[in-house]
Amino acid sequence: MKAVVINQPGNSDVLDIVDRPIPSADATHSVLKIHAFGVHRYEVLTREGGSPDVKFPRVIGVEAVGEIYQTAPDSGLKLGQRVITLNGGFGRDFDGSYEEYALVPNNQLFTVDYDGDWVSLAQYPETFVTAWGSIKSLRLSAGQSMLVRGGTSAVGLAMIKLAKAIGLKVTATTRKPERFSLLTAAGAADVILDKAGQLDTTQMFDGIVDLVGTATANDSLSHVVVGGTCCVVGLLAGEWMMKDFSPFDLQNRYLTDYDSGFVDQAMIDELFQVINAHDITIPISKVFPLTEIVAAHDFVMANPTAGEVIVTND
Ligand SMILES: NC(=O)c1ccc[n+]([C@@H]2O[C@H](COP(=O)([O-])OP(=O)(O)OC[C@H]3O[C@@H](n4cnc5c(N)ncnc54)[C@H](OP(=O)(O)O)[C@@H]3O)[C@@H](O)[C@H]2O)c1
Structure with a gap:
């Protein structure tokens, strides 16, 4: 799989695309096949070394949407299930969304009632x-x-x-x-x-x-x-x-x-009820493939207004 690793903080050229083995699930973690994620200005700050608690090398990215690729039989999750994840150390304390598959604690994977495509879903989590x-x-x-x-x-x-x-x-x-x-x-x-x-x-x-x-x-x-x-x-x-x-x-x-680490399945369910009932979206200003993550970071900084920048793996 492809992963974007930052070995030391710096400009967008420190975003290094490497090949890595797909991680393996264990009793408490599942493998998430990442379909899409949002890129944020605060992640650019992290890339530049502005988040003191983030240690490098690290795959950054605080949120992702995707499907369960591998999970323990008693995890409560199902293969192929549509889920989102965010915060809780994802992309900060352990590797995050800037890759094709991620190892995520089971209790940080939330199911979503949403019929739209992956890029549309990626505007929501964080x-x-x-x-x-x-x-x-x-x-x-x-x-x-x-x-x-x-x-x-x-x-x-x-x-x-x-x-x-x-x-x-x-x-x-x-x-x-x-x-x-x-x-x-x-x-x-x-x-x-x-x-x-x-x-x-x-x-x-x-x-x-x-x-x-x-x-x-x-x-x-x-x-x-x-x-x-x-x-x-x-x-x-x-x-x-x-x-x-x-x-x-x-x-x-x-x-x-409020810190988005304070989230649970009931809150996600309530949020998506409101989103679905009122058809709520915000503008998606541009979509990039993972291989253009450098351009995505540069775009986020050059265009500070009006919506989300999404990276897709599809
Ligand atoms: N607590 C949490 O869990 C959590 C989670 C996610 C995000 N956040 C925080 O939420 C904030 C918004 O994130 P975002 O990704 O939505 O931001 P964003 O889209 O990058 O915000 C861009 C907007 O910020 C305004 N802005 C930029 N610099 C400013 C300054 N010095 N003073 C006042 N306004 C300024 C500009 O508005 P105008 O030019 O129109 O004034 C600009 O339109 C960030 O600070 C982020 O760290 C917190």
Whole structure:
């Protein structure tokens, strides 16, 4: 099989395509035949050495869609079964999706009720699970208001669509006025400019998901109603730590995060019910074969907006 190995961090030319034996299943791990996966800007950061916990050599890639190729008789999985996997150390602590077959812990393989093709399915795992988990962390009910800060990101676009589908009143932000129409087309009822890290509004929200991250979380919190929640999910601004934060400033508002490692089969089932019922997709900007992984990485960095970049093995 082909695998894309990174031996040391660096530019896209460190993505080295090699031949390897297909791994073998054991009592706790199955072999996933990977049909497709998404490529993300945060994986480019990992390739460059920006994820300190990722040790090289490593096959990176945090998510995949495919079928069970080999599994133990009592794993609860069936040969040929359609599954997705994401996070939980995949592509970080152990080899991930940038290969044709991967060895995955059985408890990180989730079945999916989805009839579309593999490339279409590949838009969902990491991006939509993150979006769905973040929405749920706000504990909102239909009719309440939610702000998606960083709305033009892939996770942001998925979040706008999912939140609207469950009846939330969604507002979204971008730093660029020319992208307002992208957000309204995705379903945002209102759009706010994110101006040098400050929201250009006095509006308050029942819940905010902040994908820009710790750099803007204090400003986001100042737009959350008493009793409401701010969930910090991303780090689009590239900062890990919150500066000038005191818990006493929370003033009976809640601050949390969501990590897509917190996922189980029930959550996947619920997510795909919403996706199927509302026919929710985000744009797929380009599809590459695995042999063009270098071009895929370069494309992701050169085209920062509007959707998913998918690699297919078919
Ligand atoms: N917690 C988890 O489990 C988890 C899982 C997946 C992803 N994430 C995080 O979620 C975030 C979104 O991921 P993604 O793949 O969807 O992102 P993406 O599609 O690559 O996001 C691109 C968007 O980010 C915005 N952006 C870029 N730099 C920015 C900055 N310095 N300040 C504000 N906005 C900036 C731009 O929006 P504008 O130019 O329109 O403003 C751009 O459209 C990432 O930070 C990622 O690490 C977290």
